Amino acid sequence: MAVINSLGTLEKFISNSDNTENAFYISEIPDVCKEYPCIVGIDEAGRGPVLGPMVYGTSFCPINEQMIYNKLDCADSKELNEEKRDLIFTNICKQNKTVGWAVDIISPNIISNNMLSRKKVSLNQISMDSAVGLIRAVESAGVKIAHVFVDTVGPPEKYQSYLKGLFPQFEITVSKKADSLYPVVSAASICAKVTRDHALKVWKFAEDIEATYENYGSGYPSDPVTKKFMEGHCDPVFGYPQLVRFSWSTAENALEKLAYHIDGENKEPTKKAPPVNNTSITSFFKLANKDNTEKKVPHEFFAQRCLSRDVEF
Structure with missing residues:
Protein backbone atom coordinates (compact mmCIF):
# COMPACT_ATOMS: atom_id res chain seq x y z
CA MET A 1 0.00 0.00 0.00
CA ALA A 2 1.31 3.44 -0.96
CA VAL A 3 2.02 6.02 1.71
CA ILE A 4 0.10 9.22 1.00
CA ASN A 5 1.61 12.17 2.84
CA SER A 6 1.04 14.95 0.31
CA LEU A 7 -1.23 16.03 -2.52
CA GLY A 8 1.37 14.77 -4.97
CA THR A 9 1.32 11.23 -3.60
CA LEU A 10 -2.48 11.35 -3.44
CA GLU A 11 -2.64 12.20 -7.15
CA LYS A 12 -0.12 9.46 -7.94
CA PHE A 13 -2.21 6.91 -6.06
CA ILE A 14 -5.37 7.95 -7.91
CA SER A 15 -3.58 8.02 -11.28
CA ASN A 16 -2.45 4.43 -10.80
CA SER A 17 -5.97 3.26 -9.94
CA ASP A 18 -8.43 1.80 -12.42
CA ASN A 19 -11.17 4.39 -13.01
CA THR A 20 -13.69 1.67 -13.82
CA GLU A 21 -13.38 0.16 -10.33
CA ASN A 22 -13.56 1.51 -6.80
CA ALA A 23 -10.31 2.45 -5.08
CA PHE A 24 -9.61 2.38 -1.36
CA TYR A 25 -6.84 3.86 0.74
CA ILE A 26 -6.21 3.84 4.49
CA SER A 27 -3.32 5.68 6.08
CA GLU A 28 -0.78 4.18 8.43
CA ILE A 29 -2.41 3.74 11.82
CA PRO A 30 -0.86 5.80 14.65
CA ASP A 31 0.12 3.65 17.62
CA VAL A 32 -1.94 5.84 19.95
CA CYS A 33 -5.05 4.96 17.95
CA LYS A 34 -4.47 1.30 18.78
CA GLU A 35 -3.92 1.97 22.48
CA TYR A 36 -6.54 4.59 23.41
CA PRO A 37 -10.29 4.90 22.68
CA CYS A 38 -10.85 6.82 19.46
CA ILE A 39 -13.48 8.90 17.75
CA VAL A 40 -14.19 8.26 14.05
CA GLY A 41 -15.85 10.70 11.64
CA ILE A 42 -17.41 9.79 8.28
CA ASP A 43 -18.66 12.02 5.45
CA GLU A 44 -18.85 12.07 1.66
CA ALA A 45 -18.09 14.32 -1.28
CA GLY A 46 -19.57 14.22 -4.77
CA ARG A 47 -22.99 12.80 -4.12
CA GLY A 48 -24.77 15.16 -6.51
CA PRO A 49 -22.50 15.59 -9.58
CA VAL A 50 -23.19 13.85 -12.89
CA LEU A 51 -19.44 13.46 -13.51
CA GLY A 52 -16.76 11.64 -11.58
CA PRO A 53 -16.60 9.48 -8.47
CA MET A 54 -18.35 9.83 -5.17
CA VAL A 55 -15.83 9.66 -2.32
CA TYR A 56 -16.48 8.62 1.26
CA GLY A 57 -13.87 9.67 3.78
CA THR A 58 -13.08 9.01 7.39
CA SER A 59 -10.70 10.45 9.94
CA PHE A 60 -9.94 9.22 13.45
CA CYS A 61 -7.87 10.04 16.51
CA PRO A 62 -7.85 9.31 20.26
CA ILE A 63 -10.68 10.99 22.16
CA ASN A 64 -8.23 12.85 24.39
CA GLU A 65 -6.50 14.28 21.28
CA GLN A 66 -9.58 15.45 19.38
CA MET A 67 -8.83 19.15 19.88
CA ILE A 68 -6.20 18.69 17.20
CA TYR A 69 -8.96 19.03 14.59
CA ASN A 70 -9.73 22.52 15.87
CA LYS A 71 -6.06 23.42 15.68
CA LEU A 72 -6.04 22.21 12.07
CA ASP A 73 -8.98 24.54 11.30
CA CYS A 74 -11.17 21.63 10.22
CA ALA A 75 -14.59 22.84 9.10
CA ASP A 76 -17.29 21.81 6.67
CA SER A 77 -15.43 21.31 3.38
CA LYS A 78 -18.20 23.12 1.47
CA GLU A 79 -17.43 26.28 3.45
CA LEU A 80 -13.75 26.22 2.51
CA ASN A 81 -12.12 27.12 -0.78
CA GLU A 82 -9.95 24.59 -2.60
CA GLU A 83 -6.66 26.11 -1.45
CA LYS A 84 -7.72 25.95 2.20
CA ARG A 85 -8.96 22.36 1.88
CA ASP A 86 -5.69 21.28 0.29
CA LEU A 87 -3.71 22.94 3.08
CA ILE A 88 -5.77 21.28 5.83
CA PHE A 89 -5.48 17.90 4.12
CA THR A 90 -1.71 18.30 3.92
CA ASN A 91 -1.60 19.14 7.63
CA ILE A 92 -3.79 16.13 8.47
CA CYS A 93 -1.24 13.95 6.68
CA LYS A 94 1.55 15.53 8.75
CA GLN A 95 -0.21 14.60 12.01
CA ASN A 96 0.42 10.91 11.36
CA LYS A 97 1.46 10.25 14.96
CA THR A 98 -2.01 11.15 16.17
CA VAL A 99 -4.47 11.25 13.26
CA GLY A 100 -5.41 8.61 10.69
CA TRP A 101 -7.70 8.74 7.68
CA ALA A 102 -9.11 6.68 4.83
CA VAL A 103 -11.04 7.22 1.59
CA ASP A 104 -13.31 5.02 -0.51
CA ILE A 105 -13.39 6.26 -4.12
CA ILE A 106 -16.60 4.97 -5.71
CA SER A 107 -16.27 4.88 -9.49
CA PRO A 108 -19.00 6.54 -11.59
CA ASN A 109 -19.04 3.28 -13.55
CA ILE A 110 -19.88 1.33 -10.37
CA ILE A 111 -22.53 3.88 -9.39
CA SER A 112 -24.23 3.61 -12.80
CA ASN A 113 -24.04 -0.17 -12.95
CA ASN A 114 -25.61 -0.51 -9.52
CA MET A 115 -28.37 2.02 -10.06
CA LEU A 116 -29.27 0.70 -13.53
CA SER A 117 -28.93 -3.04 -12.87
CA ARG A 118 -31.95 -5.33 -12.92
CA LYS A 119 -31.75 -5.51 -9.15
CA LYS A 120 -31.36 -1.77 -8.59
CA VAL A 121 -29.21 -0.45 -5.76
CA SER A 122 -30.06 3.08 -4.65
CA LEU A 123 -27.46 5.78 -4.14
CA ASN A 124 -28.41 5.83 -0.46
CA GLN A 125 -27.58 2.14 -0.16
CA ILE A 126 -24.29 2.61 -2.01
CA SER A 127 -23.49 5.43 0.43
CA MET A 128 -24.36 3.40 3.53
CA ASP A 129 -22.38 0.40 2.27
CA SER A 130 -19.34 2.64 1.84
CA ALA A 131 -19.68 4.07 5.36
CA VAL A 132 -20.02 0.56 6.80
CA GLY A 133 -16.97 -0.53 4.82
CA LEU A 134 -14.93 2.34 6.23
CA ILE A 135 -15.89 1.50 9.82
CA ARG A 136 -14.96 -2.14 9.28
CA ALA A 137 -11.66 -1.21 7.63
CA VAL A 138 -10.69 1.11 10.47
CA GLU A 139 -11.63 -1.53 13.04
CA SER A 140 -9.72 -4.25 11.15
CA ALA A 141 -6.66 -2.00 11.00
CA GLY A 142 -6.53 -2.08 14.79
CA VAL A 143 -8.06 1.26 15.71
CA LYS A 144 -9.68 1.16 19.16
CA ILE A 145 -13.02 2.66 18.15
CA ALA A 146 -15.21 4.13 20.88
CA HIS A 147 -17.54 6.56 19.09
CA VAL A 148 -18.47 6.95 15.40
CA PHE A 149 -19.94 10.20 14.05
CA VAL A 150 -21.62 10.05 10.64
CA ASP A 151 -23.19 12.67 8.39
CA THR A 152 -26.64 11.31 7.59
CA VAL A 153 -28.12 9.79 4.46
CA GLY A 154 -31.87 10.02 4.75
CA PRO A 155 -33.57 10.16 8.17
CA PRO A 156 -30.79 10.21 10.80
CA GLU A 157 -32.72 8.14 13.36
CA LYS A 158 -33.25 5.30 10.89
CA TYR A 159 -29.63 5.39 9.70
CA GLN A 160 -28.31 5.48 13.27
CA SER A 161 -30.45 2.46 14.20
CA TYR A 162 -29.13 0.61 11.14
CA LEU A 163 -25.50 1.27 12.06
CA LYS A 164 -26.10 0.47 15.72
CA GLY A 165 -27.48 -2.90 14.68
CA LEU A 166 -24.28 -3.64 12.79
CA PHE A 167 -21.90 -2.20 15.39
CA PRO A 168 -23.51 -2.56 18.85
CA GLN A 169 -20.07 -2.34 20.46
CA PHE A 170 -19.63 1.32 19.45
CA GLU A 171 -21.37 4.55 20.31
CA ILE A 172 -22.96 5.80 17.08
CA THR A 173 -24.11 9.36 16.35
CA VAL A 174 -25.76 10.08 12.99
CA SER A 175 -26.73 13.68 12.39
CA LYS A 176 -27.70 16.17 9.74
CA LYS A 177 -24.88 18.62 9.02
CA ALA A 178 -22.51 16.52 11.11
CA ASP A 179 -19.65 18.04 9.12
CA SER A 180 -20.52 21.40 10.69
CA LEU A 181 -21.15 20.05 14.20
CA TYR A 182 -18.24 17.66 14.77
CA PRO A 183 -14.65 18.56 13.75
CA VAL A 184 -13.78 14.87 13.28
CA VAL A 185 -16.49 14.69 10.60
CA SER A 186 -15.24 17.96 9.12
CA ALA A 187 -11.83 16.32 8.72
CA ALA A 188 -13.44 13.31 7.02
CA SER A 189 -15.32 15.70 4.72
CA ILE A 190 -12.09 17.44 3.76
CA CYS A 191 -10.31 14.15 3.03
CA ALA A 192 -13.23 13.09 0.82
CA LYS A 193 -13.54 16.41 -1.00
CA VAL A 194 -9.82 16.81 -1.67
CA THR A 195 -9.65 13.25 -2.98
CA ARG A 196 -12.59 13.78 -5.34
CA ASP A 197 -11.23 17.10 -6.62
CA HIS A 198 -7.87 15.58 -7.44
CA ALA A 199 -9.45 12.45 -8.91
CA LEU A 200 -11.16 14.71 -11.44
CA LYS A 201 -7.95 16.58 -12.16
CA VAL A 202 -5.95 13.43 -12.99
CA TRP A 203 -8.78 11.47 -14.63
CA LYS A 204 -7.53 9.21 -17.44
CA PHE A 205 -10.05 8.55 -20.19
CA ALA A 206 -10.17 4.96 -21.45
CA GLU A 207 -12.02 6.36 -24.45
CA ASP A 208 -10.37 8.27 -27.27
CA ILE A 209 -11.00 11.66 -25.64
CA GLU A 210 -8.57 14.46 -25.05
CA ALA A 211 -9.96 16.52 -22.20
CA THR A 212 -8.72 17.96 -18.93
Whole structure:
Protein backbone atom coordinates (compact mmCIF):
# COMPACT_ATOMS: atom_id res chain seq x y z
CA MET A 1 0.00 0.00 0.00
CA ALA A 2 1.31 3.44 -0.96
CA VAL A 3 2.02 6.02 1.71
CA ILE A 4 0.10 9.22 1.00
CA ASN A 5 1.61 12.17 2.84
CA SER A 6 1.04 14.95 0.31
CA LEU A 7 -1.23 16.03 -2.52
CA GLY A 8 1.37 14.77 -4.97
CA THR A 9 1.32 11.23 -3.60
CA LEU A 10 -2.48 11.35 -3.44
CA GLU A 11 -2.64 12.20 -7.15
CA LYS A 12 -0.12 9.46 -7.94
CA PHE A 13 -2.21 6.91 -6.06
CA ILE A 14 -5.37 7.95 -7.91
CA SER A 15 -3.58 8.02 -11.28
CA ASN A 16 -2.45 4.43 -10.80
CA SER A 17 -5.97 3.26 -9.94
CA ASP A 18 -8.43 1.80 -12.42
CA ASN A 19 -11.17 4.39 -13.01
CA THR A 20 -13.69 1.67 -13.82
CA GLU A 21 -13.38 0.16 -10.33
CA ASN A 22 -13.56 1.51 -6.80
CA ALA A 23 -10.31 2.45 -5.08
CA PHE A 24 -9.61 2.38 -1.36
CA TYR A 25 -6.84 3.86 0.74
CA ILE A 26 -6.21 3.84 4.49
CA SER A 27 -3.32 5.68 6.08
CA GLU A 28 -0.78 4.18 8.43
CA ILE A 29 -2.41 3.74 11.82
CA PRO A 30 -0.86 5.80 14.65
CA ASP A 31 0.12 3.65 17.62
CA VAL A 32 -1.94 5.84 19.95
CA CYS A 33 -5.05 4.96 17.95
CA LYS A 34 -4.47 1.30 18.78
CA GLU A 35 -3.92 1.97 22.48
CA TYR A 36 -6.54 4.59 23.41
CA PRO A 37 -10.29 4.90 22.68
CA CYS A 38 -10.85 6.82 19.46
CA ILE A 39 -13.48 8.90 17.75
CA VAL A 40 -14.19 8.26 14.05
CA GLY A 41 -15.85 10.70 11.64
CA ILE A 42 -17.41 9.79 8.28
CA ASP A 43 -18.66 12.02 5.45
CA GLU A 44 -18.85 12.07 1.66
CA ALA A 45 -18.09 14.32 -1.28
CA GLY A 46 -19.57 14.22 -4.77
CA ARG A 47 -22.99 12.80 -4.12
CA GLY A 48 -24.77 15.16 -6.51
CA PRO A 49 -22.50 15.59 -9.58
CA VAL A 50 -23.19 13.85 -12.89
CA LEU A 51 -19.44 13.46 -13.51
CA GLY A 52 -16.76 11.64 -11.58
CA PRO A 53 -16.60 9.48 -8.47
CA MET A 54 -18.35 9.83 -5.17
CA VAL A 55 -15.83 9.66 -2.32
CA TYR A 56 -16.48 8.62 1.26
CA GLY A 57 -13.87 9.67 3.78
CA THR A 58 -13.08 9.01 7.39
CA SER A 59 -10.70 10.45 9.94
CA PHE A 60 -9.94 9.22 13.45
CA CYS A 61 -7.87 10.04 16.51
CA PRO A 62 -7.85 9.31 20.26
CA ILE A 63 -10.68 10.99 22.16
CA ASN A 64 -8.23 12.85 24.39
CA GLU A 65 -6.50 14.28 21.28
CA GLN A 66 -9.58 15.45 19.38
CA MET A 67 -8.83 19.15 19.88
CA ILE A 68 -6.20 18.69 17.20
CA TYR A 69 -8.96 19.03 14.59
CA ASN A 70 -9.73 22.52 15.87
CA LYS A 71 -6.06 23.42 15.68
CA LEU A 72 -6.04 22.21 12.07
CA ASP A 73 -8.98 24.54 11.30
CA CYS A 74 -11.17 21.63 10.22
CA ALA A 75 -14.59 22.84 9.10
CA ASP A 76 -17.29 21.81 6.67
CA SER A 77 -15.43 21.31 3.38
CA LYS A 78 -18.20 23.12 1.47
CA GLU A 79 -17.43 26.28 3.45
CA LEU A 80 -13.75 26.22 2.51
CA ASN A 81 -12.12 27.12 -0.78
CA GLU A 82 -9.95 24.59 -2.60
CA GLU A 83 -6.66 26.11 -1.45
CA LYS A 84 -7.72 25.95 2.20
CA ARG A 85 -8.96 22.36 1.88
CA ASP A 86 -5.69 21.28 0.29
CA LEU A 87 -3.71 22.94 3.08
CA ILE A 88 -5.77 21.28 5.83
CA PHE A 89 -5.48 17.90 4.12
CA THR A 90 -1.71 18.30 3.92
CA ASN A 91 -1.60 19.14 7.63
CA ILE A 92 -3.79 16.13 8.47
CA CYS A 93 -1.24 13.95 6.68
CA LYS A 94 1.55 15.53 8.75
CA GLN A 95 -0.21 14.60 12.01
CA ASN A 96 0.42 10.91 11.36
CA LYS A 97 1.46 10.25 14.96
CA THR A 98 -2.01 11.15 16.17
CA VAL A 99 -4.47 11.25 13.26
CA GLY A 100 -5.41 8.61 10.69
CA TRP A 101 -7.70 8.74 7.68
CA ALA A 102 -9.11 6.68 4.83
CA VAL A 103 -11.04 7.22 1.59
CA ASP A 104 -13.31 5.02 -0.51
CA ILE A 105 -13.39 6.26 -4.12
CA ILE A 106 -16.60 4.97 -5.71
CA SER A 107 -16.27 4.88 -9.49
CA PRO A 108 -19.00 6.54 -11.59
CA ASN A 109 -19.04 3.28 -13.55
CA ILE A 110 -19.88 1.33 -10.37
CA ILE A 111 -22.53 3.88 -9.39
CA SER A 112 -24.23 3.61 -12.80
CA ASN A 113 -24.04 -0.17 -12.95
CA ASN A 114 -25.61 -0.51 -9.52
CA MET A 115 -28.37 2.02 -10.06
CA LEU A 116 -29.27 0.70 -13.53
CA SER A 117 -28.93 -3.04 -12.87
CA ARG A 118 -31.95 -5.33 -12.92
CA LYS A 119 -31.75 -5.51 -9.15
CA LYS A 120 -31.36 -1.77 -8.59
CA VAL A 121 -29.21 -0.45 -5.76
CA SER A 122 -30.06 3.08 -4.65
CA LEU A 123 -27.46 5.78 -4.14
CA ASN A 124 -28.41 5.83 -0.46
CA GLN A 125 -27.58 2.14 -0.16
CA ILE A 126 -24.29 2.61 -2.01
CA SER A 127 -23.49 5.43 0.43
CA MET A 128 -24.36 3.40 3.53
CA ASP A 129 -22.38 0.40 2.27
CA SER A 130 -19.34 2.64 1.84
CA ALA A 131 -19.68 4.07 5.36
CA VAL A 132 -20.02 0.56 6.80
CA GLY A 133 -16.97 -0.53 4.82
CA LEU A 134 -14.93 2.34 6.23
CA ILE A 135 -15.89 1.50 9.82
CA ARG A 136 -14.96 -2.14 9.28
CA ALA A 137 -11.66 -1.21 7.63
CA VAL A 138 -10.69 1.11 10.47
CA GLU A 139 -11.63 -1.53 13.04
CA SER A 140 -9.72 -4.25 11.15
CA ALA A 141 -6.66 -2.00 11.00
CA GLY A 142 -6.53 -2.08 14.79
CA VAL A 143 -8.06 1.26 15.71
CA LYS A 144 -9.68 1.16 19.16
CA ILE A 145 -13.02 2.66 18.15
CA ALA A 146 -15.21 4.13 20.88
CA HIS A 147 -17.54 6.56 19.09
CA VAL A 148 -18.47 6.95 15.40
CA PHE A 149 -19.94 10.20 14.05
CA VAL A 150 -21.62 10.05 10.64
CA ASP A 151 -23.19 12.67 8.39
CA THR A 152 -26.64 11.31 7.59
CA VAL A 153 -28.12 9.79 4.46
CA GLY A 154 -31.87 10.02 4.75
CA PRO A 155 -33.57 10.16 8.17
CA PRO A 156 -30.79 10.21 10.80
CA GLU A 157 -32.72 8.14 13.36
CA LYS A 158 -33.25 5.30 10.89
CA TYR A 159 -29.63 5.39 9.70
CA GLN A 160 -28.31 5.48 13.27
CA SER A 161 -30.45 2.46 14.20
CA TYR A 162 -29.13 0.61 11.14
CA LEU A 163 -25.50 1.27 12.06
CA LYS A 164 -26.10 0.47 15.72
CA GLY A 165 -27.48 -2.90 14.68
CA LEU A 166 -24.28 -3.64 12.79
CA PHE A 167 -21.90 -2.20 15.39
CA PRO A 168 -23.51 -2.56 18.85
CA GLN A 169 -20.07 -2.34 20.46
CA PHE A 170 -19.63 1.32 19.45
CA GLU A 171 -21.37 4.55 20.31
CA ILE A 172 -22.96 5.80 17.08
CA THR A 173 -24.11 9.36 16.35
CA VAL A 174 -25.76 10.08 12.99
CA SER A 175 -26.73 13.68 12.39
CA LYS A 176 -27.70 16.17 9.74
CA LYS A 177 -24.88 18.62 9.02
CA ALA A 178 -22.51 16.52 11.11
CA ASP A 179 -19.65 18.04 9.12
CA SER A 180 -20.52 21.40 10.69
CA LEU A 181 -21.15 20.05 14.20
CA TYR A 182 -18.24 17.66 14.77
CA PRO A 183 -14.65 18.56 13.75
CA VAL A 184 -13.78 14.87 13.28
CA VAL A 185 -16.49 14.69 10.60
CA SER A 186 -15.24 17.96 9.12
CA ALA A 187 -11.83 16.32 8.72
CA ALA A 188 -13.44 13.31 7.02
CA SER A 189 -15.32 15.70 4.72
CA ILE A 190 -12.09 17.44 3.76
CA CYS A 191 -10.31 14.15 3.03
CA ALA A 192 -13.23 13.09 0.82
CA LYS A 193 -13.54 16.41 -1.00
CA VAL A 194 -9.82 16.81 -1.67
CA THR A 195 -9.65 13.25 -2.98
CA ARG A 196 -12.59 13.78 -5.34
CA ASP A 197 -11.23 17.10 -6.62
CA HIS A 198 -7.87 15.58 -7.44
CA ALA A 199 -9.45 12.45 -8.91
CA LEU A 200 -11.16 14.71 -11.44
CA LYS A 201 -7.95 16.58 -12.16
CA VAL A 202 -5.95 13.43 -12.99
CA TRP A 203 -8.78 11.47 -14.63
CA LYS A 204 -7.53 9.21 -17.44
CA PHE A 205 -10.05 8.55 -20.19
CA ALA A 206 -10.17 4.96 -21.45
CA GLU A 207 -12.02 6.36 -24.45
CA ASP A 208 -10.37 8.27 -27.27
CA ILE A 209 -11.00 11.66 -25.64
CA GLU A 210 -8.57 14.46 -25.05
CA ALA A 211 -9.96 16.52 -22.20
CA THR A 212 -8.72 17.96 -18.93
CA TYR A 213 -10.39 19.20 -15.77
CA GLU A 214 -10.75 22.63 -17.37
CA ASN A 215 -12.86 21.00 -20.12
CA TYR A 216 -15.42 19.29 -17.88
CA GLY A 217 -15.45 21.37 -14.70
CA SER A 218 -16.84 20.41 -11.31
CA GLY A 219 -19.24 17.80 -12.61
CA TYR A 220 -22.34 19.47 -11.18
CA PRO A 221 -25.21 19.70 -13.71
CA SER A 222 -25.47 23.46 -13.14
CA ASP A 223 -21.81 24.06 -14.04
CA PRO A 224 -21.67 25.67 -17.54
CA VAL A 225 -18.38 23.91 -18.29
CA THR A 226 -19.90 20.55 -17.38
CA LYS A 227 -22.94 21.29 -19.55
CA LYS A 228 -20.71 22.08 -22.53
CA PHE A 229 -18.73 18.87 -21.98
CA MET A 230 -21.94 16.82 -21.88
CA GLU A 231 -23.14 18.38 -25.12
CA GLY A 232 -19.87 17.82 -26.95
CA HIS A 233 -18.85 14.33 -25.81
CA CYS A 234 -21.84 12.10 -26.49
CA ASP A 235 -21.22 9.22 -28.90
CA PRO A 236 -24.49 8.57 -30.77
CA VAL A 237 -24.15 4.80 -30.23
CA PHE A 238 -22.22 4.30 -27.00
CA GLY A 239 -23.26 7.44 -25.18
CA TYR A 240 -20.91 9.04 -22.71
CA PRO A 241 -17.43 8.15 -21.46
CA GLN A 242 -17.21 6.39 -18.12
CA LEU A 243 -16.54 9.68 -16.35
CA VAL A 244 -20.30 10.28 -16.67
CA ARG A 245 -22.88 8.70 -14.37
CA PHE A 246 -25.36 7.25 -16.87
CA SER A 247 -27.90 6.75 -14.08
CA TRP A 248 -28.35 10.51 -13.58
CA SER A 249 -31.40 12.11 -15.17
CA THR A 250 -29.07 14.76 -16.61
CA ALA A 251 -27.35 12.08 -18.70
CA GLU A 252 -30.59 10.29 -19.57
CA ASN A 253 -32.23 13.49 -20.81
CA ALA A 254 -29.17 14.42 -22.88
CA LEU A 255 -29.04 10.95 -24.46
CA GLU A 256 -32.67 11.33 -25.52
CA LYS A 257 -31.58 14.28 -27.65
CA LEU A 258 -28.08 13.29 -28.77
CA ALA A 259 -28.00 9.49 -29.15
CA TYR A 260 -29.55 7.11 -31.69
CA HIS A 261 -32.84 5.52 -30.67
CA ILE A 262 -33.29 1.79 -31.17
CA ASP A 263 -36.61 -0.01 -31.16
CA GLY A 264 -36.80 -3.62 -29.99
CA GLU A 265 -38.17 -6.25 -32.39
CA ASN A 266 -41.38 -6.74 -30.43
CA LYS A 267 -42.17 -3.11 -29.83
CA GLU A 268 -44.63 -1.01 -31.77
CA PRO A 269 -42.96 1.66 -33.90
CA THR A 270 -42.36 4.83 -31.94
CA LYS A 271 -43.11 8.34 -33.07
CA LYS A 272 -39.55 9.48 -32.45
CA ALA A 273 -37.88 11.19 -35.38
CA PRO A 274 -35.17 9.08 -37.11
CA PRO A 275 -31.50 10.05 -36.80
CA VAL A 276 -30.23 12.81 -39.04
CA ASN A 277 -28.34 10.25 -41.15
CA ASN A 278 -29.27 6.70 -42.08
CA THR A 279 -26.22 4.99 -40.61
CA SER A 280 -26.94 1.42 -39.55
CA ILE A 281 -25.96 0.59 -36.00
CA THR A 282 -24.45 -2.70 -37.21
CA SER A 283 -21.90 -0.72 -39.22
CA PHE A 284 -20.14 0.14 -35.98
CA PHE A 285 -19.24 -3.55 -35.62
CA LYS A 286 -17.92 -4.07 -39.16
CA LEU A 287 -14.89 -3.13 -41.23
CA ALA A 288 -13.98 -4.07 -44.80
CA ASN A 289 -11.22 -6.46 -45.88
CA LYS A 290 -8.78 -5.39 -48.59
CA ASP A 291 -11.02 -6.97 -51.24
CA ASN A 292 -13.97 -4.92 -49.91
CA THR A 293 -15.66 -8.01 -48.50
CA GLU A 294 -17.17 -7.56 -45.07
CA LYS A 295 -14.85 -8.18 -42.14
CA LYS A 296 -16.71 -8.49 -38.85
CA VAL A 297 -14.72 -6.92 -36.02
CA PRO A 298 -15.84 -4.98 -32.98
CA HIS A 299 -15.81 -1.20 -32.84
CA GLU A 300 -12.67 0.36 -31.33
CA PHE A 301 -14.82 1.17 -28.28
CA PHE A 302 -14.44 -2.47 -27.23
CA ALA A 303 -10.68 -2.59 -27.83
CA GLN A 304 -10.17 0.53 -25.72
CA ARG A 305 -11.88 -1.20 -22.80
CA CYS A 306 -10.29 -4.63 -23.36
CA LEU A 307 -13.74 -6.11 -24.02
CA SER A 308 -14.32 -9.24 -26.05
CA ARG A 309 -17.16 -11.60 -26.87
CA ASP A 310 -17.33 -15.38 -26.81
CA VAL A 311 -19.49 -15.47 -29.92
CA GLU A 312 -18.78 -14.20 -33.42
CA PHE A 313 -20.38 -11.03 -34.69
